[in-house]
Amino acid sequence: MSQSSTPASRTPVTAAILVIGDEILSGRTKDKNIGYIAEYLTNLGIDLREVRIVPDLMDEIVSALNAIRARYTYVFTTGGIGPTHDDITADAVACAFGVPIDHDPRAVAMLAERFPPDQLNEARMRMARIPQGADLIDNPVSKAPGFRIGNVHVMAGVPSIMQAMLDHVAPTLKTGVRMLSETVLAGLREGDIGTALGEIAKAHPDCAIGSYPFWSETGPDTNVVVRSRDPEALMRAVAAVQAMVEHERSRLKG
Amino acid sequence: MSQSSTPASRTPVTAAILVIGDEILSGRTKDKNIGYIAEYLTNLGIDLREVRIVPDLMDEIVSALNAIRARYTYVFTTGGIGPTHDDITADAVACAFGVPIDHDPRAVAMLAERFPPDQLNEARMRMARIPQGADLIDNPVSKAPGFRIGNVHVMAGVPSIMQAMLDHVAPTLKTGVRMLSETVLAGLREGDIGTALGEIAKAHPDCAIGSYPFWSETGPDTNVVVRSRDPEALMRAVAAVQAMVEHERSRLKG
Numbered sequence: 001m002s003q004s005s006t007p008a009s010r011t012p013v014t015a016a017i018l019v020i021g022d023e024i025l026s027g028r029t030k031d032k033n034i035g036y037i038a039e040y041l042t043n044l045g046i047d048l049r050e051v052r053i054v055p056d057l058m059d060e061i062v063s064a065l066n067a068i069r070a071r072y073t074y075v076f077t078t079g080g081i082g083p084t085h086d087d088i089t090a091d092a093v094a095c096a097f098g099v100p101i102d103h104d105p106r107a108v109a110m111l112a113e114r115f116p117p118d119q120l121n122e123a124r125m126r127m128a129r130i131p132q133g134a135d136l137i138d139n140p141v142s143k144a145p146g147f148r149i150g151n152v153h154v155m156a157g158v159p160s161i162m163q164a165m166l167d168h169v170a171p172t173l174k175t176g177v178r179m180l181s182e183t184v185l186a187g188l189r190e191g192d193i194g195t196a197l198g199e200i201a202k203a204h205p206d207c208a209i210g211s212y213p214f215w216s217e218t219g220p221d222t223n224v225v226v227r228s229r230d231p232e233a234l235m236r237a238v239a240a241v242q243a244m245v246e247h248e249r250s251r252l253k254g
Numbered sequence: 255m256s257q258s259s260t261p262a263s264r265t266p267v268t269a270a271i272l273v274i275g276d277e278i279l280s281g282r283t284k285d286k287n288i289g290y291i292a293e294y295l296t297n298l299g300i301d302l303r304e305v306r307i308v309p310d311l312m313d314e315i316v317s318a319l320n321a322i323r324a325r326y327t328y329v330f331t332t333g334g335i336g337p338t339h340d341d342i343t344a345d346a347v348a349c350a351f352g353v354p355i356d357h358d359p360r361a362v363a364m365l366a367e368r369f370p371p372d373q374l375n376e377a378r379m380r381m382a383r384i385p386q387g388a389d390l391i392d393n394p395v396s397k398a399p400g401f402r403i404g405n406v407h408v409m410a411g412v413p414s415i416m417q418a419m420l421d422h423v424a425p426t427l428k429t430g431v432r433m434l435s436e437t438v439l440a441g442l443r444e445g446d447i448g449t450a451l452g453e454i455a456k457a458h459p460d461c462a463i464g465s466y467p468f469w470s471e472t473g474p475d476t477n478v479v480v481r482s483r484d485p486e487a488l489m490r491a492v493a494a495v496q497a498m499v500e501h502e503r504s505r506l507k508g
Contacts, residue, residue, distance in 0.1 A: 035285065038279055038281030047279075051306065053304065082465065086455070190336055
């Protein structure tokens with residue numbers, strides 16, 4: 001739907017997320033980053049179009065990254081940039097871009113702010129390995145930086161650090177016209193309004209209309225969410241949904 | 255890592271999840287299914303290898319589904335099987351498999367258990383549209399069924415319904431040798447043990463060793479998670495990690 005909601009006169013700014021980590025796929029760790037980034041990008045007028053979660057395997061990371069970085073304006077990765085052997089994201093990104101990777105003096109300097117020389121061991125120095133040509137992304141929480149290369153932003157998996165890195169990156173992003181959203185509480189079950197709602201969706205191609213059933217205290221109910229970048233188109237579609245919902249309510253309950 | 259943790263003598267049972275829905279990509283709805291399914295499959299000895307989240311767009315669903323269903327033993331989809339115009343999962347799956355789709359008498363009968371004839375309208379009948387050759391997946395919560403075709407299991411997006419459908423599907427799944435897991439609390443920062451842990455990981459290719467930093471009451475700490483399907487290999491690697499951690503603790507903390 002999101003595509004049809006973008007006025008043809010504008011190029012939408014799009015994004016994908018690549019979550020890297022066995023611990024997410026095993027279920028041991030429950031991802032807290034996807035929903036946060038999704039909401040964050042929506043508020044910037046950037047359309048999140050795809051998410052992938054892949055294991056800590058070089059080939060999987062490289063092929064997924066190359067597939068999505070070619071398709072979307074931006075890619076955001078989370079996870080795999082720590083000091084241990086299973087943190088291979090930086091090497092995978094260097095491989096995907098076909099550039100060398102080595103200890104970056106700027107990253108080493110950041111780590112040196114936190115760790116005295118005797119603690120800046122081989123493992124921690126892994127966190128200073130940055131693909132050639134990348135810009136660093138500050139990490140105010142634990143210093144070890146993320147980085148941006150091309151349209152790919154490589155961030156930590158720890159939510160507090162990822163969120164700080166995203167705040168650092170946001171001002172550098174090209175943003176689109178913000179998607180506006182209005183929710184109409186139907187007071188009816190989804191199946192009561194599905195047919196009429198489908199007709200309204202057809203009649204308002206400049207809006208994305210979604211239907212989300214839920215259980216209220218009084219029983220099954222439905223939130224109809226209308227989204228558009230055009231405030232007037234949004235108002236027209238919302239008015240049509242409200243009129244339809246009132247009509248159906250009086251027909252079924254009245 | 256999960257691949258190297260599978261004894262060469264066995265074929266692993268693998269899976270992917272395809273989450274379908276604009277509301278997840280917009281951040282309006284936070285996914286609750288991925289982590290649940292991941293943990294569920296791990297407990298069945300099935301390796302979840304990939305997750306994708308795509309919008310309510312036919313081409314996106316079809317191409318993602320065709321890419322993953324060819325790669326993994328099983329695919330589980332969530333979302334897009336409701337009664338409204340934006341519920342296009344069943345049509346997309348039929349398209350991916352190149353089979354026709356129509357109202358399925360078995361599914362119509364299930365809906366008829368819940369809805370009197372005057373309520374079984376066009377919208378609700380959408381939920382009885384099932385690709386030819388599919389088996390139905392019971393929905394004890396709200397009747398509208400999911401379905402299985404080939405290695406693809408199509409389930410609802412509402413967590414309570416998805417979970418009931420997964421319980422229905424589980425007995426039909428080929429399961430692998432269950433992955434065993436032991437966690438060693440390091441009492442040290444990840445960077446203190448990274449190098450030694452990497453050597454242990456190299457020396458124990460029959461185990462997957464992950465390192466997960468977190469903040470304890472006393473400061474930064476690390477959980478080292480060792481996973482294997484071979485109990486003895488697991489014990490050997492855990493013992494090596496414990497010995498290393500004790501050595502580093504005494505070395506660093508005296």
